[in-house]
Amino acid sequence: VAPHPDAIxxxxxxxxxxxxxxxxxTIYYAHCARNWVLATFSTGGLYIAGGIAAHNxxxxxxxxxxxxxxxxxxxxxxLQSVPI
Numbered sequence: 001v002a003p004h005p006d007a008i009x010x011x012x013x014x015x016x017x018x019x020x021x022x023x024x025x026t027i028y029y030a031h032c033a034r035n036w037v038l039a040t041f042s043t044g045g046l047y048i049a050g051g052i053a054a055h056n057x058x059x060x061x062x063x064x065x066x067x068x069x070x071x072x073x074x075x076x077x078x079l080q081s082v083p084i
Contacts (some may be wrong), residue, residue: 014038025052026059030068037082038075045083060084 011018029048037046048060059065070079 005052006055009052009059022056022059024063025066026062029053029060030065033084034069034072034079035078038072039070042082044077048084 008018008021012022014020033046033048036042053060065084069084070076070080
């Protein structure tokens with residue numbers, strides 16, 4: 001039985017495996033967020049909502065998320081202008 005996501009994120013400071021899981025989640029979330037912004041041309045901003053996001057705001061403020069979100073060869077300037 002897999003642990004509940006809240007338990008994984010709570011353990012990320014004491015468990016290397018949980019930290020890796022949280023990092024992967026953050027990077028994949030950034031990819032999805034970037035694709036959403038590009039598909040919808042969300043000039044007004046990106047609002048991140050949901051249980052995991054609400055309980056783990058620091059994940060979405062860290063460099064991994066921000067760099068992954070804004071890295072796109074042809075659209076980097078646009079993505080950097082979108083407020084998160």
